[in-house]
Amino acid sequence: MADIRLWNTKTRRKERLDPIDSGNVRMYVCGPTVYDRAHMGNARPVIVFDTLFRLLRHVYGADHVTYVRNFTDVDDKIIRRAEESGRPIGAITEETIRWYHEDMGALGVLTPTHEPRATAFIGEMIAMIAGLVADGFAYEAEGHVLFAVEKYAEYGALSGRSVEDMIAGARVEVAPYKRNPMDFVLWKPSTDDLPGWDSPWGRGRPGWHIECSAMSLALLGESFDIHGGGNDLMFPHHENEIAQSRCAHPEGEFARIWMHNEMLQVEGKKMSKSLGNFFTVHDVLEQGVPGEVIRFVYLSTHYRKPMDWTAEKARQAEKTLRKWYAQAAQGAAEGKPYVGVVNALSDDLNTAKAIAECHQLSLADDVSTLRYTLQLLGLMEDEVPEWAKSPDVDLSEHEARLAAARAAAMENKDFSEVDRLKAAYLAAGVEVRMSKGGVELVPGDDFDAAKLEASI
Structure with a gap:
């Protein structure tokens, strides 16, 4: 069995993955807020943790890995989109989830074990909030329920920030009902024209952070192995998840290993609508770039390094995949992935090294091993896709x-x-x-x- 070692953001070192239960390795990754199509930056954590999911399934067995990635389907952004468009919230979220599945499927992404929607776990959120209030970790104020960060001594450990520094650096107007500027909302009131649910604190809806804590508890338990997401979620989202989860269930560890991917750039610049380099995954697919090519480009950079999407990288990736697919198609019906690639992935998901190992396999013309190695990386199904087939030319x-x-x-x-x-x-x-x-x-x-x- 491969020895998987992963960089733990919380401890700031590479650690061996020792599953709490090797018969059920558990991973939670923060999913999208469903009000619009996923952009190219959104796709990076999806591909990163899909690759880890594939590695875990290879090492422990497909039936022994539980992967949860949620959908946030109640949020102020969704409400605003409904108001702007005049469409029902349910129609917007259903359409966006369908788009998401289509676009991520085109990138070779496997369906997680569970894809919970926040609105299906409101009862669990209310129960967790009530417990935090009862134990003195949260308080009610003007129809809101807020988590008291001073009650959790380790707040800021994940991001390496002190509460004092966070307060000093805050540039937002602090609500008058907060006891501490850093206290965050667990529950907020809703008017009759907004989505809402009955609760001990009146009709309202959950804050953003509580949903992941409630859903991970329900589907993975008080302790699980890996929690992932983009590094833009480290603070405040993940920091708040830890605080409320550890206080709600102090007997549990919550997540043992925290993994965060770096951000995406386009042609060397931060993706921005004002720069004209903002693209959704759907946009790029519609431009004729195959999903496997997008995935290849993403895998070519280690997940903890900034990644630059360029047209030249896509062109080179397509050329390489055409060659590899032509070779891999000649491989045997049964085989196993190259140990060098498995070892590269097991070393903190070093996909860049894994791609380099595939180049060596191609040069050695080890077609059967190449075929199953590409499948492990999510780069090839059983058949060569139409776009990668060579023209029918007699040379x-x-x-x-x-x-x-x-x-x-x-x-x-x-x-x-x-x-x-x-x-x-x-x-x-x-x-x-x-x-x-x-x-x-x-x-x-x-x-x-x-x-x-x-x-x-």
Whole structure:
């Protein structure tokens, strides 16, 4: 069994994953707020933790891993979108969840074990809040219920901030009903025209942070193995999750290992609508970029490093995947992924190294191992996708011509004709493969038959 080691944000060191129960390895990842399509930055944690999910399933068995990724389907952003559009909230959230599944599915993302919706766990949230109030960790004020951060001595440990520093750096207007500027909302009142549920504190709706604590408790228990998300969630969302969960259930550990991915840039700049470089996943797919290509580009950078999406990276990724798919398609029906890739993933999910190992597999022409290694990375299903299939072109005469030129060159030591032919084939979009076994010409996506005939 592979020895998986992961960087724990909370302890700031790489730690061995020792599951609480190896028969049920448990992971929670914060999912989307469903009011609009997922943008390219949203896709990064999805791909990162899908890859970890695949690794855990490979190591412990598919039936021994529980992965929870939630949908936030009650939120002020959703309410505003409903007001702006005049559409019912339910119609917006259902449509957005469908979009999300379609777009993430195109990126080769597996469906998590559970995808809970916040609105289905309101009762669990109310119960957790009531317990926090009863135990003195939370208080009611003007129809709100707030968590008292001073009651949790370790508040700020995850992000490395002190409460004093957080207060000093706060630039938001502090609500007058808060005892401490850093206290956060667990429950807030709702008017009759807004979504709301009956509670001991009146009709209202939950704050954002409590939902993840309630859903992870219901589906994973008081202690589980891994909690993940983007590093933009470290504070305040994850910090608040820890505080309320540990106070609600002090006998539990909540999450043992915390993992955070870095952010995404586009062509070297922060993604922004004002810069014109803001893209949804759907936008990029509609531009003709295959989902596997998007995934490949993301995997090429370690999750704890900033990632730059560029058109050139996508072009190179597509070229590489075409080559790999052509090789992997020749692999046997049964096999297993390369141990070098499994080891790379087991070392803090080093996907960049895993991709490098795949390059070596391709050079070695180990087609069966390459096939199952790509499947582990979520880069290939059982069949080669249509976009990656080479054009149906007969280049056998050209292969014979190049083979004859190479044989002659081996005799007279003059490789000028071989070099000329290779240059012509490459210019026409044909990949040249030469080995002891012979010569193979593979037309690429940019194959130009007219250019080939004109240059030979």
